[in-house]
Amino acid sequence: MPNFPNQIRASSSLIRRLRQRVANPGVLIQTRCFTTTEGHRPTIVHKRSLDILHDPWFNKGTAFSMTERDRLDLRGLLPPNVVSSDQQIERFMVDLKRLEVQARDGPSDPNALAKWRILNRLHDRNETMYYKVLIANIEEYAPIVYTPTVGIVCQNYSGLFRRPRGMYFSAEDRGEMMSMVYNWPADQVDMIVVTDGSRILGLGDLGVQGIGISIGKLDLYVAAAGINPQRVLPVMIDVGTNNEKLLKDPMYLGLQEHRLDGDEYVAVVDEFMEAVFTRWPHVIVQFEDFQSKWAFKLLQRYRNTYRMFNDDVQGTAGVAIAGLLGAVRAQGRPMIDFPKQKIVVAGAGSAGIGVLNAARKTMARMLGNNESAFDSARSQFWVVDAKGLITEDREDIDPDALPFARKVKEVGRQGLGEGASLAEVVRQVKPDVLLGLSAVGGLFSKEVLEAMKCSTSTRPAIFAMSNPTKNAECTPEEAFSIVGDNIIFASGSPFNDVNLGNGHIGHCNQGNNMYLFPGVGLGTLLSGSSIVSDGMLQAAAECLAAYMSEDDVINGKIYPSISSIRDITKQVAAAVVKEAIEEDLAEGYREMDARELKRLNKEEIEEYVQNNMWSPEYPTLVYKKE
Numbered sequence: 001m002p003n004f005p006n007q008i009r010a011s012s013s014l015i016r017r018l019r020q021r022v023a024n025p026g027v028l029i030q031t032r033c034f035t036t037t038e039g040h041r042p043t044i045v046h047k048r049s050l051d052i053l054h055d056p057w058f059n060k061g062t063a064f065s066m067t068e069r070d071r072l073d074l075r076g077l078l079p080p081n082v083v084s085s086d087q088q089i090e091r092f093m094v095d096l097k098r099l100e101v102q103a104r105d106g107p108s109d110p111n112a113l114a115k116w117r118i119l120n121r122l123h124d125r126n127e128t129m130y131y132k133v134l135i136a137n138i139e140e141y142a143p144i145v146y147t148p149t150v151g152i153v154c155q156n157y158s159g160l161f162r163r164p165r166g167m168y169f170s171a172e173d174r175g176e177m178m179s180m181v182y183n184w185p186a187d188q189v190d191m192i193v194v195t196d197g198s199r200i201l202g203l204g205d206l207g208v209q210g211i212g213i214s215i216g217k218l219d220l221y222v223a224a225a226g227i228n229p230q231r232v233l234p235v236m237i238d239v240g241t242n243n244e245k246l247l248k249d250p251m252y253l254g255l256q257e258h259r260l261d262g263d264e265y266v267a268v269v270d271e272f273m274e275a276v277f278t279r280w281p282h283v284i285v286q287f288e289d290f291q292s293k294w295a296f297k298l299l300q301r302y303r304n305t306y307r308m309f310n311d312d313v314q315g316t317a318g319v320a321i322a323g324l325l326g327a328v329r330a331q332g333r334p335m336i337d338f339p340k341q342k343i344v345v346a347g348a349g350s351a352g353i354g355v356l357n358a359a360r361k362t363m364a365r366m367l368g369n370n371e372s373a374f375d376s377a378r379s380q381f382w383v384v385d386a387k388g389l390i391t392e393d394r395e396d397i398d399p400d401a402l403p404f405a406r407k408v409k410e411v412g413r414q415g416l417g418e419g420a421s422l423a424e425v426v427r428q429v430k431p432d433v434l435l436g437l438s439a440v441g442g443l444f445s446k447e448v449l450e451a452m453k454c455s456t457s458t459r460p461a462i463f464a465m466s467n468p469t470k471n472a473e474c475t476p477e478e479a480f481s482i483v484g485d486n487i488i489f490a491s492g493s494p495f496n497d498v499n500l501g502n503g504h505i506g507h508c509n510q511g512n513n514m515y516l517f518p519g520v521g522l523g524t525l526l527s528g529s530s531i532v533s534d535g536m537l538q539a540a541a542e543c544l545a546a547y548m549s550e551d552d553v554i555n556g557k558i559y560p561s562i563s564s565i566r567d568i569t570k571q572v573a574a575a576v577v578k579e580a581i582e583e584d585l586a587e588g589y590r591e592m593d594a595r596e597l598k599r600l601n602k603e604e605i606e607e608y609v610q611n612n613m614w615s616p617e618y619p620t621l622v623y624k625k626e
């Protein structure tokens with residue numbers, strides 16, 4: 001008879017069952033009381049990995065210890081912070097109590113977070129149905145699973161966490177990644193979206209909570225590009241966080257230490273890349289929301305060796321180019337006039353510099369594609385960052401911004417100098433385009449927009465591209481009411497069109513990389529190219545630019561409506577495949593080999609893309625014994 005500790009009052013039925021166990025030591029007795037010595041006996045399970053996490057009987061969620069995670073092939077399938085069951089309950093209760101307040105946080109839709117929770121639960125229960133709902137209602141639900149609501153989700157992720165989705169590679173997993181990738185149950189993975197959480201939308205460093213953005217982007221991969229949801233993998237590389245609030249938050253699920261930096265940081269990302277490409281050699285890895293400091297370096301480090309691209313640098317650039325060309329057409333001018341546009345860019349981070357580089361190259365191509373064309377294109381841009389106008393006088397200038405630093409003499413003639421304010425720059429330059437990728441909500445103040453009224457363009461364009469909604473540089477109402485009814489307006493997050501009165505509508509375009517990255521990923525996959533070339537990205541941007549009709553652009557519509565995202569994605573993917581074939585990069589995909597790909601004409605490429613897009617229909621299921 002076992003000795004019960006004094007404080008435990010065992011029920012008579014429990015004592016009866018314990019007696020049974022003493023008589024039959026091999027038999028495990030299920031008991032509801034977990035404070036007896038029973039709690040220390042192991043429970044035999046016939047499952048491992050996600051099967052355990054998805055089984056409500058055995059799942060302990062974030063409370064699985066590291067030894068158990070290793071024993072049950074769970075390493076990487078949960079955020080790295082191991083919490084006690086009391087902490088789990090505390091986190092749940094705090095989140096429950098916050099629900100009402102959070103639900104009101106939605107910037108444009110007061111029920112946004114509540115909708116996200118409902119959709120997320122459906123996602124956990126039934127993926128086919130989830131994507132069917134998402135695709136059929138993309139206009140209403142893209143702002144829930146993607147920007148802006150995904151921003152609120154990331155900010156509150158530790159509280160919202162219920163079931164894991166995706167993989168976490170943390171600094172603690174160094175040396176383990178090559179084996180832990182096998183904890184992911186799918187033998188085929190087509191798309192990975194990875195973040196290190198260091199710059200989530202315009203919300204800064206959100207650490208492990210940034211995984212929400214990888215999940216949201218992959219939702220669009222499935223909904224827009226028809227990537228099979230069983231072959232997508234959201235990833236979070238947790239190297240710590242420099243967000244002091246999260247470092248002190250007892251609810252936080254990530255590593256509570258400062259970010260790794262320098263060689264140590266690179267070694268973690270290197271190990272991750274090697275591991276995923278070893279297990280899935282044909283996967284495409286999209287880098288998302290890495291702080292600028294690393295975004296460019298990692299892109300240069302990997303782009304010629306792995307199938308990868310950086311969405312914020314390259315996807316945003318393509319979307320902006322398409323919009324900028326649309327803005328030229330909206331003035332009733334041919335696209336070839338683009339090199340005459342004066343463009344003021346606010347923000348010189350990964351997105352801003354990506355756009356500037358691509359815009360300069362596009363202008364240079366139009367001007368003859370030689371060195372002098374490239375050099376002269378530079379003078380069309382004025383770049384303003386947190387310290388004001390960037391000139392060659394800037395101390396410790398960021399090397400990525402250096403090519404866009406204005407010559408001091410040159411801007412001096414315009415009455416401008418190093419560090420001039422955005423309003424001053426706009427007043428003096430009178431630009432055709434004012435483009436914001438600063439993450440500073442309201443940066444296009446009344447003063448800046450008043451200055452934009454002096455633009456020399458017949459149809460000034462304002463791109464307030466920062467996300468989420470509260471970080472937009474201005475609202476469309478502010479832009480139309482201050483600058484005038486005739487402007488072209490685009491924002492990164494969705495806004496409603498503006499009623500200008502007299503039956504006129506001020507059109508609000510959504511200038512977001514969601515119109516490109518799904519097609520770039522799908523096109524790369526189906527071409528079988530082992531890299532994502534500049535030409536493939538350029539082809540994607542040109543396809544998006546050409547998608548809008550002359551009537552559309554004259555009416556101020558420079559981007560498609562989100563309701564046509566599946567169609568535009570198909571076309572972008574086809575353009576990417578075509579370019580990969582032309583550059584001799586296409587190695588084929590499945591039964592379509594390189595030679596056959598080369599024989600396809602434009603229509604056949606589109607058909608090939610269409611035929612390879614997954615649709616949310618229930619398949620017939622058949623049971624087969626292992």
Ligand SMILES: NC(=O)C1=CN([C@@H]2O[C@H](COP(=O)(O)OP(=O)(O)OC[C@H]3O[C@@H](n4cnc5c(N)ncnc54)[C@H](O)[C@@H]3O)[C@@H](O)[C@H]2O)C=CC1
Pocket residue numbers: 199200201202203291292311312316319346347348349350351352384385386387422437438439440443465466467468471491492493511512513514
């Ligand atoms: N619409 C879209 O498709 C995309 C939008 N974005 C948005 O762009 C924003 C910036 O992203 P990153 O470039 O990666 O961020 P980042 O943090 O690397 O860069 C921000 C830049 O803005 C500058 N800045 C800060 N305060 C400023 C001020 N008062 N005036 C002028 N410039 C100022 C900073 O100096 C820095 O150069 C984010 O809000 C992000 O959500 C990013 C990618 C795609």
Ligand SMILES: CC(=O)C(=O)O
Pocket residue numbers: 147200201202289311312466467492512513514
């Ligand atoms: C849209 C996007 O990629 C961003 O705001 O970072």
Ligand SMILES: [Mg+2]
Pocket residue numbers: 201288289311312
């Ligand atoms: Mg991004």
